[in-house]
Amino acid sequence: xxxxxxxxxxxxxxxxxxxxxxxxxxxxxxxxxxxxxxxxxxxxxxxxxxxxxxxxxxxxxxxxxxxxxxxxxxxxxxxxxxxxx
Amino acid sequence: xxxxxxxxxxxxxxxxxxxxxxxxxxxxxxxxxxxxxxxxxxxxxxxxxxxxxxxxxxxxxxxxxxxxxxxxxxxxxxxxxxxxxxxxxxxxxxxxxxxxxxxxxxxxxxxxxxxxxxxxxxxxxxxxxxxxxxxxxxxxxxxxxxxxxxxxxxxxxxxxxxxxxxxxxxxxxxxxxxxxxxxxxxxxxxxxxxxxxxxxxxxxxxxxxxxxxxxxxxxxxxxxxxxxxxxxxxxxxxxxxxxxxxxxxxxxxxxxxxxxxxxxxxxxxxxxxxxxxxxxxxxxxxxxxxxxxxxxxxxxxxxxxxxxxxxxxxxxxxxxxxxxxxxxxxxxxxxxxxxxxxxxxx
Numbered sequence: 001x002x003x004x005x006x007x008x009x010x011x012x013x014x015x016x017x018x019x020x021x022x023x024x025x026x027x028x029x030x031x032x033x034x035x036x037x038x039x040x041x042x043x044x045x046x047x048x049x050x051x052x053x054x055x056x057x058x059x060x061x062x063x064x065x066x067x068x069x070x071x072x073x074x075x076x077x078x079x080x081x082x083x084x085x
Numbered sequence: 086x087x088x089x090x091x092x093x094x095x096x097x098x099x100x101x102x103x104x105x106x107x108x109x110x111x112x113x114x115x116x117x118x119x120x121x122x123x124x125x126x127x128x129x130x131x132x133x134x135x136x137x138x139x140x141x142x143x144x145x146x147x148x149x150x151x152x153x154x155x156x157x158x159x160x161x162x163x164x165x166x167x168x169x170x171x172x173x174x175x176x177x178x179x180x181x182x183x184x185x186x187x188x189x190x191x192x193x194x195x196x197x198x199x200x201x202x203x204x205x206x207x208x209x210x211x212x213x214x215x216x217x218x219x220x221x222x223x224x225x226x227x228x229x230x231x232x233x234x235x236x237x238x239x240x241x242x243x244x245x246x247x248x249x250x251x252x253x254x255x256x257x258x259x260x261x262x263x264x265x266x267x268x269x270x271x272x273x274x275x276x277x278x279x280x281x282x283x284x285x286x287x288x289x290x291x292x293x294x295x296x297x298x299x300x301x302x303x304x305x306x307x308x309x310x311x312x313x314x315x316x317x318x319x320x321x322x323x324x325x326x327x328x329x330x331x332x333x334x335x336x337x338x339x340x341x342x343x344x345x346x347x348x349x350x351x352x353x354x355x356x357x358x359x360x361x362x363x364x365x366x367x368x369x370x371x372x373x374x375x376x377x378x379x380x381x382x383x384x385x386x387x388x389x390x391x392x393x394x395x396x397x398x399x400x401x402x403x404x405x406x407x408x409x410x411x412x413x414x415x416x417x418x419x420x421x422x423x424x425x426x427x428x429x430x431x
Contacts, residue, residue, distance in 0.1 A: 041245065042128055045310045049350045052314050061307035 001081035008084045019046045029071035055082045087272045088327050091216040094268035097258040100154035100420035101382045102146045103135035110248050117244040130345025134251035134370035136236040143174040143232030144182040146254025154256045157418045167197040170230040171207040191431030205401025207374030209409035213270040215259045229257040233373035240301035251370030255378040266412040269328040278404035281308040318355040324408040336393040342366045342376035382421040
């Protein structure tokens, strides 16, 4: 991952709030997917598009469906080297 | 590598036909909720859809499109030596639907005719088949019919699909012309994703499913979207490279009108000029494969002033994807009509 593309956790949470059209205060690592209205089937596509566009990261459908909390997305970003440790 | 160069391919004209019956998606708020419907409309970009009346099929739509095209071109019926119908909305399991189109059009018995079962990728595949048949010899003039009626296999209770798809038919006239420019084709398949878009019931693997919903389309939106962002920009790059062209050398990129969000992402990722990509989703929805010729007849000037180099892009069910690069003369007719049901049939 190009270091210039890496983001920190705060920036990642802001990105997810924008992607799911949620107020930033609602987006925290422990928040469950089922409580985020914007993280529906369309929101999942938005997230795929965002990660592809911003980091050239492929989020496949299977991995996307397994994500149950905001923290799962953060962990995925970390594994892919997009999140600064 | 399934890449093919055909030395000469003349697309003489294109005609499309859609049902006259129009559904406004925003009126479906009472069924799915206003917020949900507005969200789907905003993302997919589909405001209206043309939907067939009961008893009308893709073959009917293609027939009327073909009649108008043959008349405009002045092609005698006996001069057509082959006709291909590409559809996944056949009239019957057998015979091939094209045989009815052959009859209705009054085509000669010295005419090859067959159906091909492909969906969203059908237009470039159909052009490829027609082009290679012409190149092989024995054919002079061909009709490529490409029609789909997804409204007949989408679940009326599934807002993700029923608000997305519309119906359309098309006819494309192709003939031998030694002066015509070469055409380039790039065709692909990934069968591991066969169930990303599927109608499980009704055919021979499960003729009468216990769950009647299996007779309708099931779509794994995430899997299909993931497939397109992975495959389509690469397809565009590979096609340009194979044809020895740059992005700027293509005047019009005819995308399968999948959905607005997906298309915009693909255009951005492939770094294409947005103004060279016609969008007709708002008026017609996703009509499957024939959305490509529909984008040609309805996505720009009806009477272009100059010849154009076109890249047609189909991608989806299969999973199947492909491209075709061809030239279109400025005087090639681009026709469009609503289905009347009154055009005389032989």
